Amino acid sequence: MEASATTRLHQEVEASIGRLSTVLGWGAGYDPLHMTPLFVRSPEDIARLVWNPLCVQNLTGYLVKSPGVQPPEEGKKIGICVRGCDSRSLVALIQEKLISRENLYIIGIPCRGTVDIRRLMNESGLSNIRSVRIEKDLLIVDDANGAHNLPLERFLARRCLRCRHPNPVIHDVLLDEPVTPRTTAEDAYRDVESLEAQSLDQRRAFWSVELDRCLRCYACRNACPLCICQNRCIAETRDPRWLTQRVNLPEKFLYHFIHALHLAGRCTECGECERVCPMEIPVTLIKEKLNQITRDLLHYEAGLDPEAVPPLLTFNPAEAGI
Amino acid sequence: MVQSVPSPAPQTSIRIIGFLCNWCSYGGADTAGVCRFKQPTDLRVVRIPCTGRVDPLFVAKPLIYGVDGVLVSGCHPKDCHYAVGNLYARRRLEVLKNFLSFMGIDKRRFDYAWVSASEGQRWQQVVSDFSERIHQLGPNPLAGKGIPQPVQGPLTRAT
Numbered sequence: 001m002e003a004s005a006t007t008r009l010h011q012e013v014e015a016s017i018g019r020l021s022t023v024l025g026w027g028a029g030y031d032p033l034h035m036t037p038l039f040v041r042s043p044e045d046i047a048r049l050v051w052n053p054l055c056v057q058n059l060t061g062y063l064v065k066s067p068g069v070q071p072p073e074e075g076k077k078i079g080i081c082v083r084g085c086d087s088r089s090l091v092a093l094i095q096e097k098l099i100s101r102e103n104l105y106i107i108g109i110p111c112r113g114t115v116d117i118r119r120l121m122n123e124s125g126l127s128n129i130r131s132v133r134i135e136k137d138l139l140i141v142d143d144a145n146g147a148h149n150l151p152l153e154r155f156l157a158r159r160c161l162r163c164r165h166p167n168p169v170i171h172d173v174l175l176d177e178p179v180t181p182r183t184t185a186e187d188a189y190r191d192v193e194s195l196e197a198q199s200l201d202q203r204r205a206f207w208s209v210e211l212d213r214c215l216r217c218y219a220c221r222n223a224c225p226l227c228i229c230q231n232r233c234i235a236e237t238r239d240p241r242w243l244t245q246r247v248n249l250p251e252k253f254l255y256h257f258i259h260a261l262h263l264a265g266r267c268t269e270c271g272e273c274e275r276v277c278p279m280e281i282p283v284t285l286i287k288e289k290l291n292q293i294t295r296d297l298l299h300y301e302a303g304l305d306p307e308a309v310p311p312l313l314t315f316n317p318a319e320a321g322i
Numbered sequence: 323m324v325q326s327v328p329s330p331a332p333q334t335s336i337r338i339i340g341f342l343c344n345w346c347s348y349g350g351a352d353t354a355g356v357c358r359f360k361q362p363t364d365l366r367v368v369r370i371p372c373t374g375r376v377d378p379l380f381v382a383k384p385l386i387y388g389v390d391g392v393l394v395s396g397c398h399p400k401d402c403h404y405a406v407g408n409l410y411a412r413r414r415l416e417v418l419k420n421f422l423s424f425m426g427i428d429k430r431r432f433d434y435a436w437v438s439a440s441e442g443q444r445w446q447q448v449v450s451d452f453s454e455r456i457h458q459l460g461p462n463p464l465a466g467k468g469i470p471q472p473v474q475g476p477l478t479r480a481t
Contacts, residue, residue, distance in 0.1 A: 192424075195424070196424065200423060200426060200428055201426070201463075203423070203424065203425070203426040204425075204426025204427070204463065204464075205426070206426070207425055207426050208426070242379065242383070250386045250387050250388075250464070253386045253425070254379075254382065254383055254386050254387075257379060257382045257383075257386065257425070258379060260421075261378050261379060261382065261418070261421075264378075264414075264417055264421075265417070286424075286425070289421060289424045290417065290421055293417050293420045293421060294417060297416060297417065297420065298413065298417075311413060312410075312413055312414055312417065314410075315406055315409035315410050315412075315413060316409070317399065317400060317406075317409055319409075319412075319413075
């Protein structure tokens with residue numbers, strides 16, 4: 001099934017590459033288990049494109065951040081492969097006029113979920129991976145110790161288990177039949193609710209332990225397609241000087257407040273921050289809470305309607321109760 | 323004229339930061355002073371041009387660093403000197419308020435209120451109530467962890 005998805009991707013890109021200056025997709029990385037972002041600029045590169053549940057990166061950040069994709073050549077567009085979550089990031093970027101829809105050729109991929117590769121590596125004890133095959137719901141990995149049959153379902157990333165929008169919300173072409181969402185809007189915030197069920201002191205203790213591990217490497221910020229300030233990020237500027245280089249808990253707390261509050265009402269829960277965190281801090285959980293608040297309070301879900309204005313960038317005088 | 327609401331005697335040293343908009347609440351606090359309404363002394367006032375100027379981080383940073391309470395106050399909605407600043411502000415502040423307790427910071431340590439320049443008495447009420455609430459909550463449990471420590475050596479952790 002996945003092989004044919006890759007074949008369809010190749011056919012699609014072959015048919016459209018004449019109109020595109022670059023196509024953003026995924027390709028094989030340093031071993032068969034790790035995929036890496038791939039920029040296809042010429043027809044020879046098309047064969048390197050891959051789509052399977054190991055394609056974990058959200059590519060939309062490359063449209064707005066540097067190093068990223070070159071602006072399209074005259075009369076051409078940029079092609080980009082998006083899963084459901086990525087398409088919501090695209091919508092958010094279009095809403096804020098950071099990219100324009102006309103310059104994009106969106107190849108939508110309905111997604112059944114991607115693998116949490118770190119957990120897979122930790123729990124399965126794989127080493128020296130030789131080959132990876134995907135058959136239906138099974139990941140067959142051949143490594144130094146022989147073949148392993150790993151059920152995909154067991155190693156899905158947390159963001160995929162709570163996914164409500166597996167199908168791209170905007171696209172020019174759809175590679176596959178739409179899939180049924182895994183969760184409903186109510187179930188999506190189960191992780192937030194289980195933390196909320198604890199007492200205030202327990203939550204403070206939880207975050208103190210979690211955030212104390214933070215290295216302030218800014219990987220979460222760099223991977224986020226909507227954190228677009230880059231070298232103007234107030235976590236690093238000296239003027240205004242919000243944070244110092246000191247390594248202590250409050251600075252880490254404040255850094256994560258900055259990251260989360262700047263995404264309030266904008267975050268599309270693509271889960272990239274959590275995926276890239278080298279210290280395995282559940283960073284996305286913070287944004288999930290903010291999204292739950294904007295949903296309940298302002299009745300807004302980010303990244304669905306390109307015409308909508310994110311709720312904290314606007315106001316409503318008639319609003320009562322707040 | 324209503325005389326003072328008895329303000330709580332300062333038992334512990336409680337620090338409250340108030341962000342007051344120049345056009346309404348700062349004036350309201352001034353009115354309260356001119357009218358000699360008794361007010362608690364825990365509040366440190368920062369004058370701001372408009373509540374729309376308040377970045378939610380203005381509230382978050384002090385609370386993370388151990389300040390015991392933060393109060394934001396400005397013009398009543400639809401009365402903003404800049405027409406809409408407080409309409410933006412109330413969305414941001416309400417989101418922040420709901421968010422704080424998720425991170426383990428008591429949301430009662432933060433509040434926002436709308437007080438106009440003529441409402442000296444209302445100001446007295448707001449600030450007395452808030453101060454009393456913070457006294458009941460006691461010192462911020464994050465205090466102490468937040469005071470920047472001198473770095474002893476290149477590899478020493480500051481906390």
